[in-house]
Amino acid sequence: MTKARKAVLEVLGTAERPLSASEISSLVSHCCDPVTIYRTLHYLEDKGLADSFVLHCTEHGTERYFTLLAPGEASYAHHHWFHCEHCHQFIDLGDCRIGTLVDAYQEELGIRVTGHTLYLTGVCPACSSLGRNGQEHDHRGHESQSE
Amino acid sequence: MTKARKAVLEVLGTAERPLSASEISSLVSHCCDPVTIYRTLHYLEDKGLADSFVLHCTEHGTERYFTLLAPGEASYAHHHWFHCEHCHQFIDLGDCRIGTLVDAYQEELGIRVTGHTLYLTGVCPACSSLGRNGQEHDHRGHESQSE
DNA sequence: AATTTTTTGCAAATCACTTGCATTTTCGAT
DNA sequence: ATCGAAAATGCAAGTGATTTGCAAAAAATT
Numbered sequence: 001m002t003k004a005r006k007a008v009l010e011v012l013g014t015a016e017r018p019l020s021a022s023e024i025s026s027l028v029s030h031c032c033d034p035v036t037i038y039r040t041l042h043y044l045e046d047k048g049l050a051d052s053f054v055l056h057c058t059e060h061g062t063e064r065y066f067t068l069l070a071p072g073e074a075s076y077a078h079h080h081w082f083h084c085e086h087c088h089q090f091i092d093l094g095d096c097r098i099g100t101l102v103d104a105y106q107e108e109l110g111i112r113v114t115g116h117t118l119y120l121t122g123v124c125p126a127c128s129s130l131g132r133n134g135q136e137h138d139h140r141g142h143e144s145q146s147e
Numbered sequence: 148m149t150k151a152r153k154a155v156l157e158v159l160g161t162a163e164r165p166l167s168a169s170e171i172s173s174l175v176s177h178c179c180d181p182v183t184i185y186r187t188l189h190y191l192e193d194k195g196l197a198d199s200f201v202l203h204c205t206e207h208g209t210e211r212y213f214t215l216l217a218p219g220e221a222s223y224a225h226h227h228w229f230h231c232e233h234c235h236q237f238i239d240l241g242d243c244r245i246g247t248l249v250d251a252y253q254e255e256l257g258i259r260v261t262g263h264t265l266y267l268t269g270v271c272p273a274c275s276s277l278g279r280n281g282q283e284h285d286h287r288g289h290e291s292q293s294e
Numbered sequence: 295a296a297t298t299t300t301t302t303g304c305a306a307a308t309c310a311c312t313t314g315c316a317t318t319t320t321c322g323a324t
Numbered sequence: 325a326t327c328g329a330a331a332a333t334g335c336a337a338g339t340g341a342t343t344t345g346c347a348a349a350a351a352a353t354t
Contacts, residue, residue, distance in 0.1 A: 001283040002301065002351070019340080033303050038342060040301095054209065055264075059341070062201065062311085082258050093252055098245065102267065105240055110272035111229050117202075118265045120249060125257040149320070149332060168310080180334050185311060187332095208309070209342090 004032040008040045012050065017090040018065035018081060041066055051078055053117045059088045071088070084124035091124055151179040155187045156215070159197065164237040165212035165228060188213055198225055200264045206235045231271035238271055 008029040019027075021041060025034045044050035044066075048084060052068045056062040070076035082091040102113050154175040159166060166174075168188060172181045191197035191213075198216045217223035229238040242290040249260050 004302075035304080035343080036302055042176070043301095053264075054203065056201065063341070082252065082256070082260070084258075085261070090254060091258060093256075097248060098265075101244060101248075105229065105267065109238060109240075110275070111231075111269055112269070112275055113229070113239060113267045114232070115267040115268045116266065117200075117268075118245075119263065120252065120258070120260045121258040121262045121264075122258055128257070128259055182312080182335080183333055190332095281314070289329075 004028075004036045005040050005043070008037065008044070009030045009049075012044075012066060013070040013076075016092070018053070018067045020060065020063040020065050022060075024066070041052065044068075053081075053119055055083060055119060055121075057083060057088050058085070080118045080120070082120040082122065082124070084127055085121055086123055086127040089124065093120065151183045152187050152190070154178045155184065155191070156196075159191075159213060159215045160223075163239070165200070165214045167207065167210040167212050169207075169210065171213070191215075200228075200266055202230055202266060202268075204230060204235050205232070211276075212237075227265045227267070229267040229269065229271070231274055232268055233270055233274040238273065240267065 008024060011024055011027045021034070021037050024041070025037045028037070028132070029064055041050060041064075045052060048071070050066050052064050052066045054062060054064050067079065068076045069078060078096045080093040080096055082093055083089075084091070096118075097115065098118060102116060105111060106113050155171060158171055158174045164288055168181070168184050172190070175184070188197060188199070188211075190198045192199060195218070196216055197213050199211050199213045199250055201209060201211045214226065215223045218226060225243045227240040230236075231238070243265075243267060245263070250264060252258065255261055
């Protein structure tokens, strides 16, 4: 196990939220080059040790976010996330709850599903209670749909 | 209504699958610049007329895909999609079926959900029946719907 | 420890997408 | 229909995330 991989596993394992390559990169900048972070993340995803999704947020732009995925360990199972459009923080939605739905699709359509991406966006409780209801600098939202 | 917007609405309305900016761009290249396509897509999404999600596929890389969304018209409601990792085509999963789940999350966590992204990936029936269950290096697979 | 294999760092490239700005188009009011 | 303000477009150049080539460095093998 290389130093870089150890470091990335460390930060991913400690963080309780998805991290982007750039966040990881700055968290372990003392140890390795950004390019290595990208390569390491590919490696981890390839080995089934990490999970990722692409999300666009007005503050950080479009980036891929990663979480650890340790087979067997409940705390590292495949989760889904909510992303607050205001404070740009993630809220853990817990273990995946669409297994049944995915199975239904497989049966109905004869497809074989090997992966899925699901995340929600909106306003978190903290931002809501601060009166940030999303009507302010909200560029594209009004319905409970999309993206 | 400008020529560019008319053209983009036309191709999006005709396509029965999500289209990326670059696909749209080449479909209407006779009419306008790629930059205009991007601006038009932002415009449509802003107006709630289009829906999008970012998907990475080995053949086309990471791109944002768009579909029309016409309020009222059933055929243009918010859908979800399956993407075949092999032939790289989309299969329509029909109207969104996670409304209840989203409501549950809202109640449980006190979040206000204004948008979500969901798509599935795997192997489509056609590719499966051709014995392609993994990731080979072939595109231009079988023929099915549009193109 | 010597050899082979894999990983890393750096520089430069790619790719999707965005921005600045001057030039059209569109559109509402005349 | 026409004029002028406001919005949209094209082109060139810029961003920012991610990738790639290649030689040096670190791991894994023997």
